[in-house]
Amino acid sequence: MSVFSSIFKRFSKDIGIDLGTANTLIYVKGKGIVINEPSVVAINKKTGQVLAIGNEAKKMVGRTPAHIVANKPLVDGVVSDFEVTEQMLKYFIDKVHQEGFSLFPRPRVVIGIPSGVTEVEKRAVEDATVNAGARQVFLIEEPMAGAIGSRLPVQDPAGSMIVDIGGGTTEVAVISLGGVVVSRSLRIAGDEMNEDIIRYARDEFNLLLGERTAEQIKIAIGSAYELDKPLETTMKGRDLVTGLPKEVIINDNQAREALSRSVKTIVNNIKMTIEETPPELIADIMEKGIVLVGGGGILRGLDKLITEQTQMPTYRAEDPLTCVVRGTGIVLEDIEALKEVLVTTQYEKAPKTKKR
Numbered sequence: 272m273s274v275f276s277s278i279f280k281r282f283s284k285d286i287g288i289d290l291g292t293a294n295t296l297i298y299v300k301g302k303g304i305v306i307n308e309p310s311v312v313a314i315n316k317k318t319g320q321v322l323a324i325g326n327e328a329k330k331m332v333g334r335t336p337a338h339i340v341a342n343k344p345l346v347d348g349v350v351s352d353f354e355v356t357e358q359m360l361k362y363f364i365d366k367v368h369q370e371g372f373s374l375f376p377r378p379r380v381v382i383g384i385p386s387g388v389t390e391v392e393k394r395a396v397e398d399a400t401v402n403a404g405a406r407q408v409f410l411i412e413e414p415m416a417g418a419i420g421s422r423l424p425v426q427d428p429a430g431s432m433i434v435d436i437g438g439g440t441t442e443v444a445v446i447s448l449g450g451v452v453v454s455r456s457l458r459i460a461g462d463e464m465n466e467d468i469i470r471y472a473r474d475e476f477n478l479l480l481g482e483r484t485a486e487q488i489k490i491a492i493g494s495a496y497e498l499d500k501p502l503e504t505t506m507k508g509r510d511l512v513t514g515l516p517k518e519v520i521i522n523d524n525q526a527r528e529a530l531s532r533s534v535k536t537i538v539n540n541i542k543m544t545i546e547e548t549p550p551e552l553i554a555d556i557m558e559k560g561i562v563l564v565g566g567g568g569i570l571r572g573l574d575k576l577i578t579e580q581t582q583m584p585t586y587r588a589e590d591p592l593t594c595v596v597r598g599t600g601i602v603l604e605d606i607e608a609l610k611e612v613l614v615t616t617q618y619e620k621a622p623k624t625k626k627r
């Protein structure tokens with residue numbers, strides 16, 4: 272009996288999903304991360320046909336003719352277009368199935384949701400996941416998954432502080448004993464930093480930039496703290512006065528100024544979270560430090576700035592872009608032991624799920 276169950280366990284294709292505003296990642300139990308693509312879907316508005324999903328669709332952003340839209344089906348970390356989200360998930364899950372698992376039953380899925388979402392929003396994620404082919408869905412708050420993915424001891428009676436800066440949302444959370452003790456979620460993160468760059472180029476140089484170009488500039492030279500070595504790059508866009516193409520050089524000082532508004536808001540929210548944290552947990556965090564996950568956490572010097580502003584040592588997790596999905600993976604490997612970290616939903620409370 273136990274031999275059989277362990278054999279089945281080995282072939283289980285349960286999956287963990289980080290359905291992010293910017294990127295969707297999928298972890299397959301026993302296999303690791305198999306999908307890591309932008310959360311973008313290109314649709315022909317005339318026919319309703321999906322033209323491309325993921326990497327292919329992202330290339331189309333800002334480059335589509337009028338009848339094609341390349342959309343992000345998630346806004347601020349929350350499902351904004353249910354049908355498109357479902358199609359995207361189905362596409363990714365099917366892609367995973369094709370990799371040799373198709374004979375096995377439909378997967379159980381652990382999926383991340385932003386902390387503090389409403390029951391309706393939770394339900395939307397669950398429904399999209401079930402409709403995309405999942406047998407059973409478990410929800411986990413993204414900061415919890417991020418903390419587990421960066422190997423913080425979330426079940427210990429000690430405080431851990433995690434800051435997840437994604438595309439749409441920044442989530443700050445203090446975790447202890449398998450639960451979120453204090454948290455804040457704000458809708459300012461990487462996408463807003465791109466907007467900062469666009470605004471700066473427009474206001475300072477009358478230069479109109481595309482969203483992807485702005486993101487490339489941010490990644491190339493963006494920072495939150497003065498750099499040891501100066502950086503600069505060329506911004507290519509359209510002159511708002513002449514309507515013609517224009518190039519302007521931007522250096523790291525200017526980019527830092529452009530990004531300062533979002534950066535400051537993020538740092539202030541971290542400070543406010545610290546103010547709300549019980550003192551015993553503060554002492555733990557002072558010892559262990561604040562951990563940064565999510566793509567926005569890669570911004571140069573952000574760790575240094577947060578250390579300076581909060582008086583708490585701050586570290587970037589290893590591979591910040593994959594922490595949340597790796598966290599869902601760790602949960603998958605042992606759902607029973609980690610059940611307490613999962614989110615309970617109205618669904619589960621409903622009598623029809625008594626089977627579990």
Ligand SMILES: Nc1ncnc2c1ncn2[C@@H]1O[C@H](COP(=O)(O)OP(=O)(O)OP(=O)(O)O)[C@@H](O)[C@H]1O
Nearest residue numbers: 291292293294437438439440461462565566567569
């Ligand atoms: N080197 C970098 N420097 C600054 N920002 C970066 C860097 N690399 C990626 N990013 C930003 O990280 C963001 C994406 O991060 P991530 O994949 O963690 O978001 P997400 O999980 O999809 O979004 P959310 O959690 O808000 O739903 C994008 O805004 C991207 O521009």
Ligand SMILES: [Mg+2]
Nearest residue numbers: 291437565595
């Ligand atoms: Mg995220």
